[in-house]
Amino acid sequence: MEQLQIMSATPDSALLDLPWRLPLAEWPADVLAALPRGISRHVVRFVRLGGRVLAIKEISESVAFREYELLRQLRKLEIPAVLPVGVVTGRKDDDGEPLEAALVTEHLAFSLPYRAVFSQAVRPDTATRLIDALAVLLVRLHLVGFYWGDVSLSNTLFRRDADQFAAYLVDAETGDLHRELSPGQRSYDLDLARTNIIGELMDLAAGELLDEDVDEIGIGNSLVERYTELWEALTGVEAFHADERWRVAARIESLNDLGFDVGELAITTDIDGTTVQIQPKVVDAGHHSRRLLRLTGLDVQDNQARRLLNDLDSYRAATDRQEDDEQLVAHDWLQTVFQPTVRAVPRELRRKLEPAQLFHEILDHRWFISEKAQRDVPMPEATASYVENVLRHRPDEKAILGLAPGEEDPEADHFHLST
C-alpha cells in the first residue's frame, strides 16, 4: 500500500513524480540538477522541477518537521532564509523497507555558496565582505530570538547585493527560536561562528583555494568585532543632556544608514528631566528596500535598493523635480531609466545576474567609462559597453549549485552518518 505523505504549504503535484522509492543517494542523473560540493552531514541533492530548483535533504522525520517549521517561522519574521517547500514521509523502497524522511526547500536563485565565491577569486576583500554579510544575518537572527547553534559559511548562502553581499540562512537543523536570547546564547553562537569560519578558511587554505596572505584567524575575529559593533549600534542605551534632543533624530538616522528602521524607541528621563536615555527596542532590517518597494514596487535587497534610490535621487535633481510628488517621480524613473536599461540587456544574458544587480553594475560601469572618457556617458551607451565588455565574460549565476551529475567531485564525497 502506498503511504507516501507530502506535507507542504505550497503543494506542487509534480513533487509526486520524483523517485521517492529510491534512497536519495541513488537517484538517477536525469532527475538531478546537481550534487552538492564538499562534505555534508546528510545526503543532499538538487532537482529541477517546474522552473524551480529544489534542494532535497534526507533526514529523520522529527528533525525534518522541526526544521521545516523553524524555516516557516523565520519566513514569517522576514529573516533571509531558504524557502521551505515541504516534508516527505512514509517513504518505502520496492522491498517495503522504510526510507528516511526528506526535507524539501527551494534553492535560492542567484545565490552563491562561499566556495563558489572564493573560486572566482574576484576581489581581495571578498572574505571581509562575506563576513560583514554574515554578521548582519547573525544580528538579525539574534534580534528575533533565533539561536543558530551551527553558524558557518557553509550553512549560509550569499547573494550579490550591490557592492556587498547579503547572507541567507540555509540550515536551521540545530536552531531554536526563543522569546529572547540570553547574552550567553548570543556569545556561544558567536564563538561557534568564529571557530567554524576559521576552520572553513583554513580548509580553503589547505586546498590552496585561498590567497596565502589571508589571515584566517584575523577574519574570524573580524566577525566578532562586526557583530559586536552592529549589536551595540542597534540595541545600545545612549544617554545625553536634555538640551541635546537632536541626538534622538541622529540615532534614528544612523540606524537608517545601517539599513534598519526603528520600530520602537524607548525614551526615559531621570527625575528632574536633565538626562535623557534612549534605547531602540524594535528594529527592522530592510530600510532601503522597504522605501524602494513603496515607491516603485521593486522588491530587491537592501544595498541594491540604496543604490537604486541614489540613482532615483540624481534623476530627480537632474530633471529638476524636487517639488514633485516622490511617487510620481519614482514611477517616471522606473519607466524611463530602470526598465529600459534592464531591457537593453540581451535576454540570454539576463540570467547571469538579477535585474537590480545588473543595474547596479551598469551604474558602476558608467562611472568607470565616464571617468576614462572625461565625459558623461549616457545610460544606453554605458549599457551596451557593459554588456560587451563585462557581462558576456561573467559566469551564469542564476543557479550555481555544485557538480553536474556525473562530474567527479574533487572535494570528496558526501558525509552520510550511516556506514
Added chain:
Amino acid sequence: MATVTYDHATRIYPGTERPAVDALNLHIEDGEFLVLVGPSGCGKSTSLRMLAGLEDVNGGHIYIGDRDVTDVQPKDRDIAMVFQNYALYPHMSVADNMGFALKIAGTPKAEIRQRVEEAAKILDLSEYLDRKPKALSGGQRQRVAMGRAIVRQPQVFLMDEPLSNLDAKLRVQTRTQIASLQRRLGVTTVYVTHDQTEALTMGDRIAVLKDGLLQQVGTPREMYDTPANIFVAGFIGSPAMNIGTFDVKDGRAQVGHATVPLDRSVISKLTDADNGKVSIGFRPEALDVVGEGTEDAFQIQVNLVEELGSDAFIYGDLKSSSADLHSGSSDQVIVRVDPRRTPMKGDTIHVTIKTGQAHVFSAATGERLS
C-alpha cells in the same frame, strides 16, 4: 576533571509563571555519566543549557568543581558540547580536523600533535591521522567529531539528544560507543535524552525531571526497582509498569476478585487525603500465572498476545473491577508470560504479584509508601 553541582538552580522564562527549572539540586561526581531524562517540556534541556551558560540562571548557583560558574561566559566554562559541530573539512588531514580549535587557541604545535595522537589512540583513528576525511567510513568520521571535543580536554562533556537525528540502527550502535568511550576517558558527562531506554543503558545515574522539578536521581537499578513516585514508576521501564488505584479494606487492597495484602508500615502512612485508597504498581514481569482458585490471584481477560520470541506479552483487562489499571499510555494491563505457554485471545488467566514486587504509592500524593 571535575564535579558538577546544581545548587537550587532556577530558570524562569520571561512572561511565564512556572519556572522551567525549579530549584534544582543535583551533585554529579567527578567522572560520572549522568543522564537527564523526562518528557518534553520537563526542563532537562534547559538544565543542561544552564550548565553550558546558554540560559540565564535566575536563582541559585551552578558549580564546576569548586568554581561558581553561574555568571561565567560559555566559552570560559571549560566545557565541551559534543556533536554540536561535525562538519569535516575535506582538504585538511584527520589530525588537522581534530586539532584546529587548539590551533586557533594558540596551543603550541607539538602539544597539539601530542593531544591529537592521544585522542586518536582512544578513538582507534591513529593510522588515519594523516589521511583526508574522504578516506574514512561514516562511523570513523563521527569519531573524528568526538575527537574534536576530546583534544580540548574539557572538564565536562555536555550532550543534548546527540542521537536524535540518527536512524534507529545507528542510534543503538552509537549509544554503546559513546558510553564505552566516556568510561575510557573518565570525563564527567551530562547527557540529555527523552528516551528512558537510552537513559537506562547509558547512565551511571539517571535524574528524572517533570514540570521543572527533579523527581528522583539514582542508578538505573534503583530507578527501576524503587521508583520514588508514580511518575517515575510509569516513566522508567518498557513496557511500562501497570498502575491502578484501589480501595483499602481490612489492611488489604481490593484488586478485582482478589485482595493484595499491604504491609503494616504502608497502612500507617495512609492519611485522610488518601480517602481509603492506595495506588499499586507492578511490572509486567512481576506477575506469576497461577491456577484458578489460588489465594490472592486476580483475573485478567486476554485481549491480545504479543509474541517476541524470547518473551511474550499479554494485553488484557482486569476482571470484576471498576478500578483503572493500565500500563503507561496503553489502557490495558500488560503481563509477561512464558513464550512457550501462551494463552489464547479471549481466555481468562489468573495472576499473582510476586513477593516483594508490588510498589505501593499514596493515592493522594503519588509518593512511594512501600
